[in-house]
Amino acid sequence: MDLQVRDKGYLVVGGTAGMGLAGARVLAADGASIVVVGRDQERADRAAAELVAAGAAKAKGLAFDVSIEGQAALAVKGAVDFLGRLDGIAVTTGTKGQMPIESTDDEWIAAFRDLLLGVSRSVEAALPHLIETRGTVVTTAAFSVRSPELVRLPYASLKGAVALFTKGVAKAYGKHGVRANCIAPGAIETDSLHAMRQQVADARGWPYETALERVMTDEWGMHVALARPGKPEEVGDLMAFLLSPRAGYLTGALVNIDGGTDF
Template sequence: MDLRMRDKRYVLIGGTAGMGSATGQVLAGEGASMVLIGRDESKAQDAARAAEESGATKAYGIARDVSAPGGAREAVDTAAELLGGIDGLAVTMGTEGMVPVESSDDVWTSAFRDVLLATTRSVEAALPHLKKTRGTVVTTAAYSIRSPEIARLPYASLKGGVAVFTKGIAKTYGKDGIRANCVCPGAVETAPLAALRVQLAEQRGYPVETALERVMVEEWGFDAALGRPGKPEEIGELIAFLLSPRAGYLTGSLINIDGGTNF
């Protein structure tokens, strides 16, 4: 399917790795232009080169910390200047909240900035640009907002805030032609889980291709209809669709992509 994204301009916060990088690859294949934003300069440059090699009209990588005061606005405004405008924004970062509820105030505050504030500030910074283009927003929450676990309650609580915030953006700015949707991934085999797969295979003597799934099901109680973690590219394809004109009547939605995880 042609997503009608050729020469469209997108900003991917967290676009230098994992689901964000995978989204960039889909957009590149559609001939879009993009700015990929992460904290590491070398990763940002590598991601931009990979996007251009995959067909992006233009791709830039910049290093910014959008959780820092003023960081999101600087990143988004820089991206808008590089691209000559913005047609869509996706935020795929925010993992610091994977800590127990008993964590200190400093840890909670750091999680708040990384998981929730980085998203809200990035979207707020993009809104003036998106009003000009009747653009799109995609944020990422998590399947665990429906079934929070005490071991990672700060994460689920703050991701719940992302979902509510996104719904509010959709309701408020729909009159300006802006669409906003929130994706809720389940377990996804980004770099940390991919590394764990190899480690578990060596420790347990399992084949690499099944080691992670066996441990997740047999030891962790992972209960998903598909019996496996998702792949970053599977999430990237959904995010790209939501950013595209093909999803033109879809807004304010909270979309699970979790392999049928049993809450």
């Protein structure tokens, strides 16, 4: 499918690895210009070089931590300066995972900055540019916004806020032609889960091919209809589609991509 993204510019915050980089690769393969943002400059530079090799018209990596006040605005400015325009932003940040409901105020506040403020700051900084191009916003929540896990309740709560924030952006800025959608992934085998697969297999003597699936079912209580974790590139395909003009009448949606988790 031609995503119609040639001559368009995209910013992927959290785009130096995992689902964000997977989405950027799909855009690159169709000739888009891309800026990826992460917290490490060397990793950002490697990601940008990979995107150019994959077909991007041009690509650049920037190092910013959007959970810190002022950094998101600088990231957006750097992207617009490089791209010359901004047709879409994807924000895939937020790593504060396993926290119980009994977490301290400081832990909740740190998670709030990481999981929600990083998203809202990035999107708010991008919106004036997206109005000019009738552009699009994509954020990531999680399947747990529909079925909260008690060991990750702060995470699920704040990801729920991301989903509602995104829907609000869609409603408020639709009159300007701006679309906004939120992706709700299940367990996706990014680098961290891939490493867990090997660690669990080694520690417990389980077959490597099924070690992660056993943890998901037996310990996390996740019942996945497709009986496997997702792949970053599967989420990346969805992310790129939502960013592209091919999804031109889709806005305000929370899109599950979880293999059928906990129907």
